[in-house]
Amino acid sequence: MTKADIVAGIAEETGLERVEALRAVEAFMNSVKSSLANGQNVYLRGFGSFVVKERAEKTGRNISKNTAIIIPAHNIPSFKPAKTFVEDVKSNVKVK
Numbered sequence: 013m014t015k016a017d018i019v020a021g022i023a024e025e026t027g028l029e030r031v032e033a034l035r036a037v038e039a040f041m042n043s044v045k046s047s048l049a050n051g052q053n054v055y056l057r058g059f060g061s062f063v064v065k066e067r068a069e070k071t072g073r074n075i076s077k078n079t080a081i082i083i084p085a086h087n088i089p090s091f092k093p094a095k096t097f098v099e100d101v102k103s104n105v106k107v108k
Contacts, residue, residue: 015037018037019033019034019037020033022036022037044062047062048062048063048064048089051064051087052064056094057094058094058096058097059093059094059097060091060092060093060094060097061091061092061094062089062090062091063089063090063091063092064087064088064089064090065087065088065089065090066085066086066087067085067086067087067088068085069082069083069084069085070082070083071083
């Protein structure tokens with residue numbers, strides 16, 4: 013499913029114009045991104061949580077030069093689905 017599919021589904025379900033639905037989806041995504049960029053987690057009850065995880069500094073390998081490199085500590089966005097979300101997916105997914 014793409015963003016265009018999501019916009020089309022929202023427009024159909026709510027009766028909004030596609031342009032308005034696109035603006036709403038874009039605004040939602042921008043809100044989530046800016047909150048995570050500011051270090052704030054986003055909690056959507058019944059859906060899941062967008063959280064910022066800290067990755068510790070670690071040693072990696074540059075395979076082409078066969079040398080060790082230090083990968084600095086950094087933050088990374090992550091999504092953790094809600095229990096009800098996981099249960100719905102588990103019970104409704106059909107294997108193709």
